[in-house]
Each structure stands twice: as structure tokens, then as C-alpha cells.
Amino acid sequence: MRRPYPMEGLPQHVTVYEVGPRDGLQNEPATVPAEVKAEFISRLADAGHKVIEATSFVHPRWVPQLADADELLGRLDRRPGVRYPVLVPNERGLDRALAHGVAEIAVFASATETFAAKNLNRSLESQFDMFEPVVARALEAGVRVRAYVSMCFGDPWEGPTPVSQVVSVGRRLLGLGCYELSLGDTIGVATPGHVTELIEAFDATDRLAVHFHDTYGQALANTLAALQAGVTTVDASTGGIGGCPYAESATGNLATEDLVWMLHGLGIETGLDLDRLVATSTWLAGLLGRPSPSRVVQALSKG
Amino acid sequence: MRRPYPMEGLPQHVTVYEVGPRDGLQNEPATVPAEVKAEFISRLADAGHKVIEATSFVHPRWVPQLADADELLGRLDRRPGVRYPVLVPNERGLDRALAHGVAEIAVFASATETFAAKNLNRSLESQFDMFEPVVARALEAGVRVRAYVSMCFGDPWEGPTPVSQVVSVGRRLLGLGCYELSLGDTIGVATPGHVTELIEAFDATDRLAVHFHDTYGQALANTLAALQAGVTTVDASTGGIGGCPYAESATGNLATEDLVWMLHGLGIETGLDLDRLVATSTWLAGLLGRPSPSRVVQALSKG
Numbered sequence: 313m314r315r316p317y318p319m320e321g322l323p324q325h326v327t328v329y330e331v332g333p334r335d336g337l338q339n340e341p342a343t344v345p346a347e348v349k350a351e352f353i354s355r356l357a358d359a360g361h362k363v364i365e366a367t368s369f370v371h372p373r374w375v376p377q378l379a380d381a382d383e384l385l386g387r388l389d390r391r392p393g394v395r396y397p398v399l400v401p402n403e404r405g406l407d408r409a410l411a412h413g414v415a416e417i418a419v420f421a422s423a424t425e426t427f428a429a430k431n432l433n434r435s436l437e438s439q440f441d442m443f444e445p446v447v448a449r450a451l452e453a454g455v456r457v458r459a460y461v462s463m464c465f466g467d468p469w470e471g472p473t474p475v476s477q478v479v480s481v482g483r484r485l486l487g488l489g490c491y492e493l494s495l496g497d498t499i500g501v502a503t504p505g506h507v508t509e510l511i512e513a514f515d516a517t518d519r520l521a522v523h524f525h526d527t528y529g530q531a532l533a534n535t536l537a538a539l540q541a542g543v544t545t546v547d548a549s550t551g552g553i554g555g556c557p558y559a560e561s562a563t564g565n566l567a568t569e570d571l572v573w574m575l576h577g578l579g580i581e582t583g584l585d586l587d588r589l590v591a592t593s594t595w596l597a598g599l600l601g602r603p604s605p606s607r608v609v610q611a612l613s614k615g
Numbered sequence: 616m617r618r619p620y621p622m623e624g625l626p627q628h629v630t631v632y633e634v635g636p637r638d639g640l641q642n643e644p645a646t647v648p649a650e651v652k653a654e655f656i657s658r659l660a661d662a663g664h665k666v667i668e669a670t671s672f673v674h675p676r677w678v679p680q681l682a683d684a685d686e687l688l689g690r691l692d693r694r695p696g697v698r699y700p701v702l703v704p705n706e707r708g709l710d711r712a713l714a715h716g717v718a719e720i721a722v723f724a725s726a727t728e729t730f731a732a733k734n735l736n737r738s739l740e741s742q743f744d745m746f747e748p749v750v751a752r753a754l755e756a757g758v759r760v761r762a763y764v765s766m767c768f769g770d771p772w773e774g775p776t777p778v779s780q781v782v783s784v785g786r787r788l789l790g791l792g793c794y795e796l797s798l799g800d801t802i803g804v805a806t807p808g809h810v811t812e813l814i815e816a817f818d819a820t821d822r823l824a825v826h827f828h829d830t831y832g833q834a835l836a837n838t839l840a841a842l843q844a845g846v847t848t849v850d851a852s853t854g855g856i857g858g859c860p861y862a863e864s865a866t867g868n869l870a871t872e873d874l875v876w877m878l879h880g881l882g883i884e885t886g887l888d889l890d891r892l893v894a895t896s897t898w899l900a901g902l903l904g905r906p907s908p909s910r911v912v913q914a915l916s917k918g
Binding site: 315316317320322472500502503504505506508526527528529532535536573576577578579606608 | 618619620621622623625775803804805806807808809811812829830831832833835836838839840870873876877879880881882909910911914
């Protein structure tokens with residue numbers, strides 16, 4: 313065991329919000345059977361995860377990989393003390409989630425006009441009409457709601473997203489009653505100063521999480537900046553799965569293992585067992601038929 | 616052009632010390648002809664590099680890829696204002712460098728006993744007997760000397776390297792007259808707090824450079840920590856080449872392009888043209904027969 317090397321001004325504990333089973337798998341072309349997904353989630357809990365986003369109630373037409381959400385939730389081996397949020401796009405999705413007794417959901421908003429149109433078929437403004445009844449009914453049922461905000465740093469059509477625009481979208485979601493915002497760098501373009509600027513502009517650091525993609529290799533440096541700005545919840549995906557699986561070297565979400573290597577090196581507690589995470593990613597890479605993009609998984613699964 | 620997002624406490628300008636032609640190529644199994652190496656170096660200068668480590672006068676038995684150092688230096692299209700240091704292991708190597716009128720050399724030291732034995736066939740203490748006459752004669756001839764210190768954060772045999780031991784090795788090299796130390800994380804295990812601790816322990820930040828490998832995905836986060844600690848020279852390798860080429864997903868040096876994406880995003884001047892760097896890496900990847908490990912190169916060379 314290496315001794316940790318703490319860095320001034322960082323938190324003592326970080327919550328790793330694991331998105332592998334949902335955000336990671338949703339773009340995989342090979343269908344993963346529900347029982348394998350259930351085993352995946354069990355292995356993640358065995359490795360110490362306390363928050364595992366399990367699946368999504370998006371219409372199967374859009375995300376065929378997660379069409380088995382009902383079956384998966386039926387099979388889920390729920391552990392005490394572990395949260396299993398599910399993504400819910402609309403009231404129809406909420407009905408399905410409530411039928412399964414889900415305790416926590418996440419809604420998915422856009423920080424830009426173009427992505428709101430493409431992903432939600434709404435305008436930047438009218439997306440809130442969709443979220444409002446979902447959040448209200450969820451809270452009424454005692455269900456906690458997280459809000460993802462995508463394209464917080466830029467989108468492919470509009471370029472950099474104005475910080476004030478992200479803050480405006482995010483504040484409205486908090487105002488609806490969401491307990492946390494996950495600020496997403498969906499296309500991976502952010503750099504650390506942009507992260508700091510956005511977080512400081514919110515002035516609500518305790519309700520922010522960050523969600524970085526590693527498209528340009530910036531995810532971990534941006535995470536460091538977010539921790540320095542006071543954020544203590546970081547989204548990550550087992551083995552770095554996610555993103556576009558059709559590219560030869562798919563670069564998706566920040567890999568949980570690379571994040572944990574940094575956090576543990578800094579002496580920050582996560583409750584996670586790195587060896588078990590690497591074993592899970594190696595197992596999953598075998599099933600998906602391609603190596604994990606995580607550098608840590610590549611390094612530790614050799615030999 | 617995206618507007619930059621500066622971060623407090625970072626330098627305005629960073630010197631990227633390009634090690635691709637030497638550290639990057641030296642482990643490549645496919646022999647790259649001298650004329651291609653010369654073209655590679657010309658392309659790097661075209662992209663704005665002002666320091667390009669050109670080759671090494673290590674014995675060809677150890678690094679067959681760089682056995683053509685004499686031929687390469689003869690072919691080099693030297694540009695005004697660009698430095699072309701070469702690695703020199705001993706007095707024999709220095710003689711060859713001086714014969715070519717080289718203006719700057721680098722020596723290669725170890726921070727650990729075991730790596731000194733394995734890489735230099737010396738003890739931690741006796742390695743200085745080898746460097747002393749090289750540095751003295753180089754300085755006498757008006758040649759600047761940089762010193763690499765490898766295994767500054769850990770080695771595979773001894774675990775973490777004590778900070779005080781690295782400082783002791785580094786100070787002796789500065790004492791011999793080296794103008795700069797390049798602190799190497801040869802096996803890529805460092806995390807940001809370790810970087811800060813080592814840099815602060817030196818109390819000579821203006822004479823330090825950092826040299827990170829991305830084995831565990833930490834290179835760019837560690838670079839951010841080094842910049843925050845005041846370092847302004849960062850080693851990087853075009854396209855991230857280097858490291859072990861026999862592994863399916865070789866992770867080598869910090870990729871110049873990933874570094875430049877971050878630096879430019881932070882509004883830090885480098886004098887480098889990212890598009891030209893990516894084009895050079897794409898060209899080189901074609902010659903080496905495998906994709907660049909750089910995330911930026913992967914992202915920008917698609918389509």
C-alpha cells in the first residue's frame with residue numbers, strides 16, 4: 313500500500329456516482345442480457361459502490377440496450393445502503409419507475425438550444441414543462457431527483473456554452489426541487505479553468521456533481537479542478553465505457569478506476585476497492601469484446 | 616476559436632519540451648529511417664516547437680532505434696531559434712555530440728538504487744562519477760546540460776521513492792552545473808499531491824521541468840498540479856508515443872496534443888499550432904502502424 317500524498321484544499325471524502333450500467337452501456341452495440349447487467353451491478357456493489365445508476369426508462373426505440381429496464385429492476389439484488397437511481401425522461405418513465413418502487417430518479421436536461429431540440433425535441437425553455445410534473449410527482453411520492461445538465465461546456469453546433477446560460481438552466485432545475493445537478497461535459501471539451509469558472513458561478517457547490525467525458529483527455533485534470541473548487545460528487549463509468557463504440561478507440565466517460573487511482577493517491581476516501589473495480593472492468597471488457605479504455609485497467613490487468 | 620478560460624495562479628507561458636523523436640521513438644520496434652526522423656523533426660518545428668530532443672548517443676546495443684544518431688544529426692534541418700538537445704549517457708556520447716556541434720545535451724540519472732543498477736550499471740552514489748566529467752566538459756565547451764531524473768515518484772522494485780532522496784539526487788545534478796532538472800514519473804504512478812510535495816521540497820521551481828507518463832491516466836492532472844506549483848516547462852511526446860509498444864494499448868509519455876489542448880484552454884501561450892501537431896501525429900501513426908494513444912489526436916483525426 314502506497315502512502316497517500318494529500319493536497320491542500322481537497323475534500324476528505326468523495327462520492328463516486330457510478331454511471332457504467334446506464335451511461336456506459338447505453339451506447340454499446342452488443343446487447344447485454346439483463347442477468348449480466350444485474351451481475352455487473354452486484355459486482356459494483358461488492359467493490360464498495362454506494363450509488364449505481366442502474367438503467368433508464370427512456371423509450372426502447374432510442375436506447376435499445378436498456379429496453380430491459382423492467383426486467384433488470386426485477387432481478388436487481390438491492391443491498392442496504394446502496395442507492396440505485398434510474399434515468400427517467402418523462403411522466404411515462406416516472407410511472408414505470410414508481411411501479412418498481414424506485415427511491416431515486418434522474419432527469420436529463422440540456423444547457424443548449426440545439427441539443428434540447430435534438431435530444432429532447434424541446435426548446436431550451438420548454439424543456440422545463442416536461443421536467444416540472446416529473447419532479448413534482450416524484451417528490452410527492454418521496455422519490456429524490458437528480459438532474460443531469462448536458463453540454464455544460466460546449467456543444468458541437470453552438471461552440472462554447474455561456475456560463476450564465478448553464479447557471480440559469482441549473483438554477484431552474486434546483487428550483488423545481490432536484491437535490492443535485494450533474495454538470496456534464498458531454499463532448500469532453502472543457503479545460504480546468506472553465507470548470508472552476510462554472511462551479512464558482514453557481515454559488516451552490518454542495519449541490520453540484522461533475523460528469524466528464526475523456527474525449528480530449530481532460531477528464532481527470534478537470535476533476536482535480538472541480539475538487540479544488542469544492543465539489544465532492546464525481547460521476548464515473550467502470551472501465552471508462554460509454555461514448556461512441558463505433559470509433560476504433562472509443563473514449564467515453566471518465567473511467568472510475570483512473571479517478572480512484574487519483575483520489576486514493578491524494579488520500580481521499582471513496583470506500584471503493586480498486587482491485588475489485590479492475591476485475592469487474594476486465595470481466596466486462598471480455599463480454600463486450602473490446603479492451604477497457606481505462607489506463608488503470610489496462611495497466612493492472614496485464615500479465 | 617474558443618475563448619480561453621484562465622485559472623488563477625498559473626503561468627502565462629509554458630515551454631513544451633518535445634521528447635517524441637527520442638523518448639517516444641526509442642521503444643518502437645519498427646525501425647524508422649533517419650530521413651523520416653529528420654522529416655518528423657522538421658514537422659515539429661513547423662508546428663512551432665522551440666525545443667525538440669532529437670536523438671540519443673546511447674550505445675546502439677541498448678537502443679537500436681537511435682543507432683542512426685550520427686546520420687540524423689547530419690540530416691537535421693536546424694532552424695534558427697529552435698533547440699535540438701541530444702541525450703548523452705557518458706563521455707563517449709559527449710565526444711560524438713561535440714563532433715556534431717550540438718549546443719545542448721541531456722544526461723539521464725536515477726532517483727532509485729535499483730534503477731541506477733539496472734539502467735546505468737551504477738549505484739545511486741556512483742552515478743555521479745559518470746555525470747561529473749560529462750557535465751564539466753560540456754560546460755567547458757559551452758554546451759548546456761539538462762538532467763533527467765527518472766523514477767522520481769516510485770519504481771517497480773522499491774515502491775514509492777522518498778521525496779528527500781529525489782531532492783538529494785536532483786540537487787547534486789544542479790550542483791554539477793545542469794541548468795534544469797526534468798523530474799520523471801517513469802512508471803506513471805504519481806498523483807497530484809505527490810507532485811506538489813516534490814516540487815515544493817526542491818525550493819528551486821524555476822529550474823524544474825516535469826516529465827509524466829500516462830500509464831495510470833494521471834499525466835495531465837499531475838501536470839496541472841505542477842503548473843499550480845510554479846513549473847513552466849513540461850515534457851511531452853507527439854501523439855503520446857513512447858512506453859511499451861508491445862502492449863496492445865501502449866500508454867507512453869504525456870501526449871503533446873492533450874497537453875496543448877489543456878494549456879490553450881487555460882489561455883496559456885505555447886507558440887504551438889494544435890492542428891499541425893495532430894497532422895504530424897496522424898502521419899507518424901500511419902508510419903508506425905498503430906493509432907496514436909493521444910485522445911486529442913484520436914478525436915481530431917476522425918472523419
